[in-house]
Amino acid sequence: MDKIAVLGAGSWGTALSIVLSDNNYHVNLWTYKKEQMEEINKHHKNERYLHVPLPENIVAFSSIEKAVEDVKAIVIVVPTKAIREVSKELNKILNRPVPIIHASKGIEPGSLKRVSQMIDEELEHYNYDDIVVLSGPSHAEDVALRHPTTVTVASLNEEYAKIAQDIFTNDAFRVYTSTDILGVELGGSLKNIIALGAGISDGLGYGDNAKAALITRGLAEIARLGTKLGANPLSFLGLSGVGDLIVTCTSVHSRNWRAGNLLGKGQPLNDVLEQMGMVVEGVRTVKAAYRFAKEENVEMPITTGIYDVLYNHKEPKEIVEQLMTRSKREEMDDIAHLLYERYSK
Known part of the structure; x- marks a missing residue:
């Protein structure tokens, strides 16, 4: 039985381990917490993150060196703040x-680097072109229950992308390939900001109309910045773009939506993060997106508004009023225009 290492035993790392286990791989699941390792190995449970029994061919390790020994592939599933440490x-x-x-x-807020770039910078003898990113609408809770899920793997190395596709694909987990690693990573990262906004909207009690508008205009912002940075605009209409955006903005499983919901109900950011007990990537990513918007001269009013709520202590209702009273404009000046510019020549 081939071995695959999964580095990170949170909900998503555990769910992906279940997929790989179902595909008859021996999974070496790394965690830095020895008590978590013992729970997985002795009781085949990871109760803090997922309430499902774990297959016996998932074995936990507290040593990265032992976890990656003689493996067919390595899957990194840690928060972005831990990427450099794990890569080192x-x-x-x-x-x-x-x-x-x-x-x-x-x-990464300080460097504005995507995860693949951070990994590349820390691995001296590894080529950036060979890194594969897996992204898409995929809440861990649904994946762990074997509910139908579809994602994208992207890499400039098409052979490695196909390897990733092969090791993950099964009857409940369908995988597409792409070469647009930039677009796939940006879609997966920036949607967390819009999910915070969707949660804030729900917390304010604004209903479905407001949330639908926020998701739609949020997609326009994501595509606007992503295309400016060199991504294919079509990627934002795919699984790692609009697909991931929809599921993250509408599901109670979404940490970012839940955090935004508490903010919309008036709770301070620090209290929200303490109550969540797990990493809320959108809170960290909004700093990077806000800087990107300034440096690239890209208009991102929703992102700017959420940044003001999180870091300038603005009231959510005040930000909504600002968004609703912005100057009038045409709708089709965003994704449609980007697609026209790219494909009409």
Whole structure:
């Protein structure tokens, strides 16, 4: 039985381990918490993150070195703030080429680097073109229950993308491939900001009309910035774009939606984060997107409004009023225009 290492035993890392286990791989699941390792190995449970029994071919390790020994592929599923630390550990260990697939969604606020770029910077003998990103509408809770889920894997190395597609695909988990790693990563990262906004809207009690408008205009912002940075606008109409955006903005499983919902109900940010108990990537990513918008001269009013709520202590209702009273404009000046500009020549 081939072995695959999954680095990160949170809800998403555990869910992906279940997919790989179902595909008859022996999964080495790394966690830095020894008590979590013991719970997984002795009781086949990871109760803090997922309330499902874990297959016996998922074995937990507290040593990255042991977890990646003789594996067919490495799947990185840690929060973005831990990407560099984990990558540095891998840099000390890896002495042979092995596909690296990451399923983390976020942007580093200080450097404005995407996850693939951070991994590339820390792995001295690994080529950026070989990194694979896995993204799409995929809440861990649904995946762990084997509910139908469809995602995208993207890489400039089409062979590695197909390897990732092969090891993950099964009857409940369908995988498409792409070469637009930039668009897939940006879609997966920036949608968390809009999900915060959707949660705020729901917390304010504004109903479905407001949320639908926020999701739609949020997609326009994501595509506007992503295309300016060089992504294919079609990626934002795919699974890692609008697909992931919809599920993250509408599901109670979404940490970002839940955090936004509490903010909309008037709770302070620090209290919200403490209450969540898990990483809320959108809170970190909004800093990066706000800087991107300024530096690239890209209009992102929803992102700016959420940034003001989180970091300038503006009232959510005040931000909504600002968005609703912006100057009049045509609707089809965003994604449709981007597609026309790209494909009409």
